[in-house]
Amino acid sequence: MTNITADTANSENTVKSTAPAKGLIPLPEKTARALATAGGALTVVSAFLAWTWNDDFPGDLTYYGSPAGLQWLVLIGGALTALFGLASYGVKGLGWLTPAGADAAIKLSALAAFATTWYTVVSIVLELGLLVDLEPGAGVAALVSLLAVIGAFGLPFERPALEGPDPDDTDFEKFKHEAGNRWTTFKSAFASGPIKPARALPAWAEILLIAAVLGLALTVFTYGITTPYQELFVGFLITAGFGAAALNKAGLFARVTALTTRHRNVALVGAFAAAAAFPLTQTDDQYANLGVNILIFATVALGLNIVVGLTGLLDLGYVAFLGVGAYTAALVSGSPNSPFGVHFPFWAALLLGAAASMVFGVLIGAPTLRLRGDYLAIVTLGFGEIFRISMNNLDGTSGPDITNGPNGIAGIPNVNLFGFDFGATHTIAGFTIGRFANYFLLMLLITLIVILVFRRSAESRIGRAWVAIREDETAAEAMGINGFRVKLIAFALGATLAGLAGAVQAHVSYTVTPDQYTFANAVPPNSAFLLAAVVLGGMGTISGPLVGGSLLFLIPNKLQFLGEYQLLVFGFALIVLMRLRPEGIIPNRRNQLELHEDMEAPTVLGKAGV
Template sequence: MTTQTTTPEAFGDTTPARAGLIGIPENAARALATGGAILTIISTFLAWTWTADFPGDLTVYGYPGGLQVLVLIGGLLTTLFSLASYSVKGFGWLVPAGADGAIKFAALATFATAWYTVIAISVNLGGVVNLEPGGYVVAVASLATLLGALALPFEHPEPDPIDPDDTSWEHTKHKLGHQWQTVKAAFATGTARPAPALPSYAEILIIVAVLALALAVFTYGIGTEYDELFIGFLITAGLGFAALNKSGLVAQASQITARHQNITICGAFVAAALFPFTQTDDQYATLGVYILIFATVALGLNIVVGLAGLLDLGYVAFLGVGAYAAAMVSGSPSSPFDVHFPFWAAALVGCAASLVFGVLIGAPTLRLRGDYLAIVTLGFGEIFRITANNLDGTSGPDITNGSNGISSIPNLDILGFDFGAVHNILGVDIGRFANYFFLMLIITAIVVLVFRRSGDSRIGRAWVAIREDETAALAMGINGFRVKLIAFAVGASLAGLAGTVQAHVTYTVTPEQYLFAGAIPPNSAFLLAAVVLGGMGTIGGPLIGASLLFLIPNKLQFLGDYQLFAFGLALILLMRFRPEGMIPNRRRQLEFHEEAEAPTVLTKAGA
């Protein structure tokens, strides 16, 4: 008795694969990509230049350093995906959605980082004569890897339309083949049905590994010591993430974290709390606390924009209201009020002030929709800044000290813990900014809790209904004005809470800190970009988007006038190839990938 093997071809998926960009046979192309990746790995253990004038210890034989480490990572990814494409035992789990697309992106990451390094050495040192043999080897090997990857076949084209009246066996095969293509598209876009669940302990270990990897990548990126290394990091991290996404690993990790949301959120905060212990001084903890402030405000804006669908272009003003209110009652000699509230009271004052302003601005304007509402909120942001600038005792009452702002804001002292002093925790010296990092982490946890609980509540479902179709929501009995006003008030109060910490971290609050747009966040334009870039309506999306939008401009300051140009170009590319955001809400993902089959159960608003 013979057993018939069930294959895609048996179901009508008989359309031949299109050739790659280069006319090399598939087997030869796969061998070229694999061999080139292995040779690239070997080249990272050779010297790439003879002089230490180029940073990164690229003159040493025997171990990689600097940019060589990034090329090594790209080569390892390419090699692993290539082995998986050969169906080598033990590597199949790496490519649940197919290997060829992942090989292409991994090879591109390796090639781009290697050639960027070779070109940077040649330009900085005055020619290719400054390259050692390892530099030539990595250039040739990475080019061969990319050529082999580009020669691999593309995905199968979509099958021809199906005639619904045809009941023949050929029609049945064609229909099953179409369903096979749909499944492939679902895996490619991350919307496939959940994979069979592993044992709980195994999935928890996977979550721990993912969070540890995220902490390692963030720590490495924020700690890059020179400009060339950070650019290489961006190239490798961006294209490496694309390779992992193409392989289907990102989709599988998302499914696992969705099944263990509470564990994932708690683990993420534990990983973030470990960040200061990875630093030897306050240099990068400074960026860490500012990133948390920016991310927390972006998460508050996500309630207004991501859940309720209200386009707010003046949201940074609520951050300023909270910061000014807290600064005035925190004992600053520049404050018009001779009071010194404890932090919990100052935080309540900042939240309350922002909430009141949110209601005052929202009550007369939230009956507007779309572009009209955006223009009104943009005007509010500018009015706040100009008003704070004029309340200097000359143009108006002396409340905000005008353009000089409220300065000399004292450090916090909570239950005897001085946030301005260095403390030794577990044998590690934790400085001022690390202290505020931990405080801001607690506030971020509070904001995440509010976002998640409100998103899962009845009012959260009303927000989503308003966002999707306000007219239909009103017809179903939802009080649109009241629901939108609540969203505005909650979002404003969360921004004010973050502003209370910002006032103490920066020592000084001035009107120029709260612009609509500028080179350095936080400002309204960057906050909105963080929400859209990270993923509207999700928890992790704005946090990751804000981290990238704050970190990258700070690291690209060496570009000078071209800083915003390069940054804007990166945003355009990301929105072109991942318009739903880095961590998309399932509904938005389906909007941008209509070819994917809808899952049986949509995730919650905060998933």
């Protein structure tokens, strides 16, 4: 049986008592649990059947006994449902799967299998044109996944008994009240219980578990980034989204977080070792190219997290600092379009790009950081547009010939660092590493530097001052904190980190143009997507913006087949996610407590989120 979550208890409707436990679908508990568990197991079996006789559908789902493409995702969803169902029966050896209870996890994993199955079946019919293109296996899969969902939503849960509407309310207010009651009841169906204490393990065993989790994360990331066709990527999003929510409700994410907190340095080193292994798994440089651009975007999002997440300053023109670093490095790296005719070594261009971004951060921040809230946001938005327009006008016609105007600075040479040519293919320990794999490893090193800077800054005295400014600037200044100086340091440091990433981006893309640095367009990086990455990932944490940035770069890149509807679908998905999880994917503990006031506060809050 599950408990009512804090956000349920904190709804605008007051909980008076708890109604009798029953499911959203009226079924006896034993019947519902058996139906969900058996449905999950049968869904696994259905993945081994042929779903279509026509091999024109991507993935070739025409074979018996050999799952392919989307069938593997359905198999994973069904397996999770069956395992969580068996754990709810108390099967020996599966208790570790559900430290926070199994019922909410069963519902979400059943939804993962059901949604992926039906998406696949509908896609087959729409793409091939006829229902007769389906094999009986597709019908079996659709039926058993539906049975699993029916069983899952028949599981009982504690329903909050809410106060009725005021008799004097208007019809519209009564409608809102009733809708709120239904939403609160629905959310309580997915509530998880308290996490059971973990059994004490030796330190080496905990480190091995962290390594296994990182290996699994690398596998999932690699699978997502290398999906060869659009149907598979959409199915991956469905399964990964519901599957991750199921694992979270089961309490497994909380267990992993506790492990990584106890072994922070080991987890950090292991995460970067897993990331460094990614290009070694790729034979196509296309995916390594996508990987290095994801790293650039995620690293810039982490730099913005200092300004937005730690200090609470709304910066809508942050992508301009990325552009300053990129243009500075491009101008001094030997490009034939550069009017200066100099070719600095990469390390000098990198430092110069970071320094130029820092100078611009100070120049922009000094006169504007006395503003607050919306006024500061408008000023930073203006700076972003001024930068883009200025780069367009420095073309020798509207202004001095420095940036070659809209054509940008092209022909930026590859990095050559200590005799290692990043533009050439190398064979190391039997692995062939191409150009983008070289830059991926270089950018990974830059990301590590940015993470170390963020972590040390957040845990320092200045980091505590940033948090104080974010929570209440007036109170912080009353306690002796120089608000202007502290905010200027945050602005300058965030700009510096963006400049580092910009210098690498210039060499990766060969060309720097003004249109790369806008407030909003369909393709990141841009200021709107960077801000969304910080909020979506989790403000004030280290891993939050990295995860959010990775998702917000990868998903638009893979959804280009939607054309003009891409931003519509993407925006709707963000609204839903922010409604369901406003604290972000990887929340900062302080922010989570603010949004869920009934959560029990720990005795000591952690320093910087991980």
